[in-house]
Each structure stands twice: as C-alpha cells, then as structure tokens.
Amino acid sequence: MPNTSRKPKWEFRAIRWSVQHPGMVAGPASLASALGVGVAQLGVPTTGGITAGAALGLAGWYRGHPDSFDTTMLPRLRAWHRRWLTYVGSRWRDILDDCGLTTENRRTGELVVPRILKVRSASPSIDTIHVRINRGQTPELFEERATALANALLAERVAVVKVCPQVVALVVERENPFTDEAIPPVELVHDIDGVDLSAIELGDTEHGQPWTQSFLGQHLFVAGATGSGKGSLLWSPLRGMAPLLRAGVVKPDVIDLKEGMETEVGADLFHRRAIEWDDAVETVELFRDEMKVRQAELRSQGKRKFTASAETPLRLLQIDELGMLTAYGPPAEVRGVLKLLAEIMTQGRAAGFSVAGYVQEPTKDTVPVRELFTARVCLSVTSQNQVDMVLGDGMRLRGALADEIPLDPAHAGIGFVVEQGSRNPLRVRASYQSDQDIRELVQFVTQGRAALRAVA
Missing domain, CATH: 3.30.980 (Threonyl-tRNA Synthetase; Chain A, domain 2)
Known part of the structure; x- marks a missing residue:
C-alpha cells in the first residue's frame, strides 16, 4: 500500500480528540443539555434563577x-x-x-x-x-x-x-511559596483562655494561613534530615502552650539523647529531662505509670476522657532523635522501651498522654512504632521512598516533594503534612525559634510559675 502525506480531515481529528478527552466533552455537553431541558420544561426565568442560585451558592x-x-x-x-x-x-x-x-x-x-x-x-x-x-x-x-x-x-x-x-x-x-526569610515565632499569649490545645500554631501553610496542630489525643511524628528544622517543631508547640505550661495545665517531659545539646537552653520548661540512656528508659517508664494512674482515676470517676487542668494536666513526652531510643540502644532494653511506647500510644489518647517523636531515619527498622503516630510532618529527607514512609503511600506522587527540599538555612522548617480528612499533602513551614526566643519563653513560664506560687 503506497504511503500518503494526507492527514485525517478536521472532523475526524475532532472525533479522535473527543474520545481522548471525554471529560472535556461530556462536562460542557451535559451542562448544555441540562440548560436546554431546563428552559424547555421550566422556562427561561426559572432556569436562570436556578443557575444564578447555584452560582451564588458556590460564591x-x-x-x-x-x-x-x-x-x-x-x-x-x-x-x-x-x-x-x-x-x-x-x-x-x-x-x-x-x-x-x-x-x-x-x-x-x-x-x-x-x-x-x-x-x-x-x-x-x-x-x-x-x-x-x-x-x-x-x-x-x-x-x-x-x-x-x-x-x-x-x-x-x-x-x-x-x-x-x-x-x-x-x-x-x-x-516555592515561602521566602528565604524565616517565619518569626508566635507572640506569647498571657491568658490561658487564649490557648486552644486542639489548634496550637506551629507556623504557616502555603496558603498564607496559620499552620495549627492538635495535641489532644494526637501523637506527632516529625521526620527530617540533619539541618531540616526539626528543632523548630520541638519548641514551637511549647511556645504555643506557654500560659498552660506556666499554670501547670501542660507538663512536658523530654528525652534528648544527643547529650542534651538541643534542650539545654530550655531545660527549666520540662517536668522531666533525660539526656542519658538509663534516665531515658526511666522517663518512659514513669510516663507510662502516670498514664495508668490517670486511667484508674478516670475510671473510678466514671469518665471516658480527661479534661486538661492543673489537676489532670496534658502530659507530653517529646523524644528528640527517636531512633536513638527505638533502634540504637541495648537490644533487650530497646524491646522494653518499644513495648512501653506502644502501650502509651495506644492507650494514652483518652487519658491525656501524648508523644512527639523527632527522627532522621523514618524506616520501620529505626522506628517500629511509626504507624502508631496519628499526625506526621515530613521535612527535607534524603530519599524519595522516605516521603511515603512518613506521610503514607502515594503522597510523593500527589506532590509532597520533601526529598527535593534543599538542606540549607533558607529552607529549614519547610515540609509537608496531610491534614485529617484529606488525601492531599499541604506544604508548611515551621516558625524559627532562636536561643533568645527560647530564653524568653523560659523566663515567661518560670517567672509566671513563681508569681502563681506566691499568690497561692
């Protein structure tokens, strides 16, 4: 059969295009048909009113x-x-x-x-x-x-x-919706009533709105390479809870197995602080034991969940470099710690006991309890598959390019989250906390505690 340079005529090309793009054809065609039927059955004024009503409804x-x-x-x-x-x-x-x-x-x-x-x-x-x-x-x-x-x-x-x-x-x-300038920390709120534990501000979203996170019945998992800005997500929640820390309505514990370097500047904020392995294990054990006591108290009172107060404070266990506790310690003791963490994270919701873990390597081998965390943040990571490990299958395909975020100060604190009720990743940036900001927070909390004790 001889070759020919003739191409299909426009009408056949249009048919082929329509088959290849059925949504583009079906949508307008369905709309036109609906308008035609509406005009025929209801008349122009009624159809126009319905159309205008729909437009106003969308607006x-x-x-x-x-x-x-x-x-x-x-x-x-x-x-x-x-x-x-x-x-x-x-x-x-x-x-x-x-x-x-x-x-x-x-x-x-x-x-x-x-x-x-x-x-x-x-x-x-x-x-x-x-x-x-x-x-x-x-x-x-x-x-x-x-x-x-x-x-x-x-x-x-x-x-x-x-x-x-x-x-x-x-x-x-x-x-990139974020500039090279860091997001400043939130203003310290002096009134307890101005703090909502279900919406603690951590930074900004790519929409220019405050990025908030609930700490009621939630366990926060933050993954990111060295220099990605995990420290901002350790201090930002505490700053957002400042009046409650001062009043004893929130009591945080911290485990910092990097010789305490990250948390030394804010050591006075914490109810317990562990920087050695044995102290870290004891801190987890005591945290679990307190949860059991709280559960017994609530059960005796016929209550199904706690209410944050000075008598029943929200207990928050922050673990900086979680992998040091869940993978790299003595094997027998690591197994015991994992059992304790699993117990806390499966039972602590109603009793008011939450865990926040920060890790560089988010694999199952490093963090076997990874699936028990209910809220997750993926900052800059070093491989593509780590994105789905942290945020869930298919999140990188949906746009969570956390492995593409440069590891430099201009991009520190930028990452992705998946909000509850959504399957779409949202780009966020945590507010930056300098040492001076942390000292200001410590002064605010400790001086306030002293004033409250003096009044009492």
Whole structure:
C-alpha cells in the first residue's frame, strides 16, 4: 500500500480528540443539555434563577467556609484551569519537542506527542500531570530531561514518578511559596483562655494561613534530615502552650539523647529531662505509670476522657532523635522501651498522654512504632521512598516533594503534612525559634510559675 502525506480531515481529528478527552466533552455537553431541558420544561426565568442560585451558592461556600471549599472544590477548579490553559495543545507539544520527549512515526513521519491523561492540582504551587509516554520511551528518559522540563515549564523543579507501565507522573513544583526569610515565632499569649490545645500554631501553610496542630489525643511524628528544622517543631508547640505550661495545665517531659545539646537552653520548661540512656528508659517508664494512674482515676470517676487542668494536666513526652531510643540502644532494653511506647500510644489518647517523636531515619527498622503516630510532618529527607514512609503511600506522587527540599538555612522548617480528612499533602513551614526566643519563653513560664506560687 503506497504511503500518503494526507492527514485525517478536521472532523475526524475532532472525533479522535473527543474520545481522548471525554471529560472535556461530556462536562460542557451535559451542562448544555441540562440548560436546554431546563428552559424547555421550566422556562427561561426559572432556569436562570436556578443557575444564578447555584452560582451564588458556590460564591457563598467560597466566602463562608473557605476551609472546605479549598479542600473540596478549589483543587478541581485549579486542575481544570491548569489542564486547559497551561498544559494544552501546541504549547505542550512544543515543550516536549524542545526537551526531546517526542517521537516520530516511522511510517507516516507524524510527530507523536506523549498524551496527558489527567492533571491534579491539590496544592496552589504543585501540579501532578499523568502522561502516557510513547512506545519506545522509558520513565528514565523523562527523569534525564526533568531539569530541561522544569526550565521549559518555568517551574522550580520537576520530579518523575512511574505510575504503571507506559504512564508516568510529572510532579511540577511551580514555585516555592515561602521566602528565604524565616517565619518569626508566635507572640506569647498571657491568658490561658487564649490557648486552644486542639489548634496550637506551629507556623504557616502555603496558603498564607496559620499552620495549627492538635495535641489532644494526637501523637506527632516529625521526620527530617540533619539541618531540616526539626528543632523548630520541638519548641514551637511549647511556645504555643506557654500560659498552660506556666499554670501547670501542660507538663512536658523530654528525652534528648544527643547529650542534651538541643534542650539545654530550655531545660527549666520540662517536668522531666533525660539526656542519658538509663534516665531515658526511666522517663518512659514513669510516663507510662502516670498514664495508668490517670486511667484508674478516670475510671473510678466514671469518665471516658480527661479534661486538661492543673489537676489532670496534658502530659507530653517529646523524644528528640527517636531512633536513638527505638533502634540504637541495648537490644533487650530497646524491646522494653518499644513495648512501653506502644502501650502509651495506644492507650494514652483518652487519658491525656501524648508523644512527639523527632527522627532522621523514618524506616520501620529505626522506628517500629511509626504507624502508631496519628499526625506526621515530613521535612527535607534524603530519599524519595522516605516521603511515603512518613506521610503514607502515594503522597510523593500527589506532590509532597520533601526529598527535593534543599538542606540549607533558607529552607529549614519547610515540609509537608496531610491534614485529617484529606488525601492531599499541604506544604508548611515551621516558625524559627532562636536561643533568645527560647530564653524568653523560659523566663515567661518560670517567672509566671513563681508569681502563681506566691499568690497561692
């Protein structure tokens, strides 16, 4: 059969495009059909009123409950906008062609462009583009051209993730929403009533809103390489709880097996502080024993959960470099500590006993109790698979590029979280706590305690 240079006519190309993009065709077609039926059955005024009401409802949702709108509707609208205005048509073709990611059909000479299957935009600054690659191409080819793709897309970086045979995901970080300047610590609140333990401010989100974390019935897991900013997430919760620390409504213990270097400046804040192995084991044991006593007291009073007060304070156990306690100590004693931690983390919720662990290596071998932590933060880590270890399967594919965060002071404290009720990663940055900020916190708490004792 002779070759021909004739291409299919526009109507056949349109049919093929419609088959390849059913959502783009079905959505407007369904909307047009609904409007047509509405006009025919209800009349123009009624149909117009319903349409206007729906638009006003969306506007009211946007204005009245921004959290649910931003979580549910905004990612869909943003993905649609990006798909059809940014990653579209000739622009997409030219970008891939310039980056050497197109192929030529040997029989027809036609340029074959890897096709976009879908776009997800859970974050304002990160898009995930699922692409069906051409026959003969490999995910490794796209990885080699990732830097060129980032430059062509005017993005900070592009990561390539294999989804399934012949499909890759391009995770496009369009911009870094945080500047090189550190986020200052929150202002110290003097009034106990101004502190909500279910929403302690830790820093900012990429939306420019306060990043908050509950410490009621939650166990916090923070993973990050050296220099990623884990220390900020040890001190920020304490600063947010300052009036409650002063009044004895929160009593923190700390284990710092790095010779106490991280916590020395704020040592007076803690009910117990352990910097040696034997003291650390004893601290965990005493913490567990206090939990058992609290459980017995609540049971005798017929209560199912505690209320934070000076009589029944929230007890918080912070463990800096958790791996030193759960993996690198004497094997027999490590097993005992793991058993105690598992007991605390499975039973401490109702009694008001919480654990916050900070670790560099988040593998199961290092932290066997990792799955018992209910809230997780992934700062800059050293490998791709650590992101999913910390945040859950598929989180890197959804845009949590924690392994791409540079390890330098300008990016310290930047990481990702997955909020409860959501499957989308949220980029956050912890507020920076200098030694002077910590000393200010210690002075605020200790002088306040002395004043309260004097009054009593």
